[in-house]
Amino acid sequence: MEYLTIQELVETAEKKKMSIGAVVLEDQAVQMEQSKEKLLSQMEENLRVMEKAVESGMDPELRSTSGLTGGDAWKMMQYAQMGGITGSFMTKAMARALAVSEYNAAMGKIVAAPTAGSCGIMPGCLVTMMEEHQIPREKIIEGMFTAAGFGIVIAKRASIAGAQGGCQAECGSAAAMTAAALTEIMGGTPKQAADACAMAIKNQLGLVCDPVAGLVEIPCIKRNVGGIMIAFSAADMALAGMESKIPVDEVIDAMKEVGDSMPCAMKETAQGGLANTPTAKQMKEQVFGKKEV
Template structure:
């Protein structure tokens, strides 16, 4: 049985068996949980459907969070995406999905924490875009979530997926890494390419702080989900091109843990530093909660 302590061990096991990471993980989880593979697949399929529903609900132009800080930006992005934007409609629609799910979360909607609520838009923004806009089978997207989940388990074990422990690198950074690996597999990349994509994505968000305005998972969190999508696409594209991370993926994850440990408390979800303590950040907090 797999222990999920190392991504390289997952890659080695998949290569030895001549299968994808997702096939390896699904078979392993079936054994570990004593659950038939088709039942586990259906449960993961349910997660995918929740992501789709969150996107649909999140693009409502009248959607607002309880605080009133956020809402309606996914609708704006969706309208803009129809014109193609600077990078084409595929990418702008991916940003739309990420913002939609994140705004829906801020409005207390049902989402999939992937791996956290604060980073819930990144996997839908990437995986659903490949499935829906590139006409990939739903089965491929569901299986990719097993790969993303396995990589997330390793990151959680070796480092952290919590902003309060590791900063936003542990949330949006981890989500971008999981998404990058999943997209590589969906696109026919090898397990080794998935590992390189994961490493590149984490490196590109290494040191990202968690500094929510008024302590709410809204500003700058929602826009960081869109940024995480961009990071995931860049990492996946490089890995699929054959570009490798010079630093092995597990060492990159260990470095993320060390960076998180060295971050001051003020930059780890306490709203005591960064954007949270700018004049505007303080003013917004006072308007929401009072002086």
């Protein structure tokens, strides 16, 4: 496969009566000239890294190198014990997404899924599915191959880089990939996975990349929490039978169009948006010192 369209993935999966994850695994084994067992082992290792990042990121004393972030994952997990407005399942997922993102900011080892700035979304969702819904690891790993296939298409048709397409290309892509994975993990069809992907992207079109002080911390970490909410809700909408009226590949193309039209100040340059607020400028001075005139 060339991974130029999601429709190609859907049609191939339907023809072979397989999940998209199984199709991607089979295809990658051929393309990379490796056994499926070896690729499964490599993906298993990715999952273990995600789990370790969740665990390490829960340290209440964890702080980023800049000192701007850290400790919020622990606070959210404590809050999750009380249920929260959205219930313990969602609040624990939020805590796990925060944990991975904060661990990344503290220079911990993470899986860029698809980027470091969006690294908390997939583990926040998938580890929570394992821990709270007891979904077997094998199903989660297959879902990660589903996410990978969708991610390849998004990267080719649009972008997964904030510097090129804004945060819609990072957290948007991560939420879309994860929504597709969640849909297949829960028994959804390839078409439903595609619809979930489309609905997740549509809910983040236009999201700018405006990191305070140029660091992948503020507002990136909390946007990962928003990303998991969108991933879960998009998957639930698809599993309920809702369809994206705009085909997923057209949605991805729209994301590219929106990204291309964004001004430079809104694409990871830290020149606009939240990065240009008075408080953000003070934070930058706090980290890097005042700029000499």
